[in-house]
Amino acid sequence: MEGRAEPFRGLAFHWHPPEGGYSGGLLLTRRFFEIQSAFQFRTIVSDSTDLTPSSTLKLARIPERFLNCSNARFHVVVRALNWTLHAVASFVLGLLYARSADFIFVPNSEVPCSTAPAFLVALLSRKPLFLLNLNLRGTQGWWMNRHFHRYAARVMTISQALSDELAASIPRGDIVRFPLGVDDFSIPRDSSPTYDAIFVGRHVPEKGIEDLIAIWKRCCDVRPDLRLAMVGPCSTSMKNHLMRIRQSLGLSRNIDFLGPLDESEKWHLYATSRMCAFPSHVEGWGLVPLEALLAGLPVVAFSLSAYDEHIARSPFVTLVEEHDLDGFAAAIIKYLGDAPDARAAADWARTFSWESAIRTEERLLLEALQ
Secondary structure (H helix, E strand, O other): OOOOOOOEEEEEEEOOOHHHHHOHHHHHHHHHHHHOOOEEEEEEEOOOOOOOOOEEEEOOOOOHHHHOOOOHHHHHHHHHHHHHHHHHHHHHHHHHHHHHOOEEEEOOOOOHHHHHHHHHHHHHHOOOEEEEEOOOOOOOOHHHHHHHHHOOOEEEEOOHHHHHHHHHHOOOOOOEEOOOOOOOOOOOOOOOOOEEEEEEOOOOHHHOHHHHHHHHHHHHHHOOOOOEEEEOOOOHHHHHHHHHHHHHOOOOOOEEEEEOOOHHHHHHHHHOEEEEEEOOOOOOOOHHHHHHHHOOOOEEEEOOHHHOOOHHHOOOEEEEOOOOHHHHHHHHHHHHHOOOOHHHHHHHHOOOOHHHHHHHHHHHHHHHHO
């Protein structure tokens, strides 16, 4: 294929809910379509997220009022139905458009309702299947999904820790990896910050949101006037649950649930906060800590293996043993009393660029096709 004049044509299967703007995986997919130049894509996505490929087929989703219902049993049934409908529709559309594609690509292959139809389409159309896995811990249906990864033409991931987990589970020894980048939309820091700490991310248990409220209670026992901003998407049932916890701990004046914000609002909040508290238990890479560093904020997080290749080496980050809530609170209090140099923290984080990440991903795909 050397000397090929035309770009390779790919058919991508992508799943991400509307709140995915807080996901490194969604940002990676967006940046890939914006920066790469070797491919033309037709992309099948589940919602109205703007991924800016050459052609996007958007599938209808079940309305959020049903997906966020409070009845647990009904919630599970509706979620399962939504995923099943998405997988079937993706498969049918994929069969229609696979003929004109050179390869099949899943940029978030940890989600089985994208990987399963992509695998079947690749099998029936005899096109190579390329998978990019962004997470393994806490994913659903891995008992099935692991088989799709075993037979893919190429499997990529974003950290050595995740590569090792995948290799142990699949197993295969040819998994390739590349680091993510980070966008720098930082603005000058406020001399009188509104919040003492900020959390950004989906409000789900694996992100440690209940731990964070318990940690903040410990901090407020030391300094009762502390304020925490919690930014990110949250289902109605989860928000009601978190608000009950906040009230029971007497933290109604100490914690603000601000919901999902656009990029400018999010970076404004970084600029009006003193530090970032990020007690996530599951990360494939860890985008939020890098954003916080770019904004000049020190970071406290749990010590996850996904951080070994970046923020674990930063002098502006304190990593605490997972589930050590007392140690996490103590690290927050320490930073609030003795903050590191904001400019130095930002300079350290600027070494991670999307341009470098996407060029590496592009090269790995080209190598597999050639």
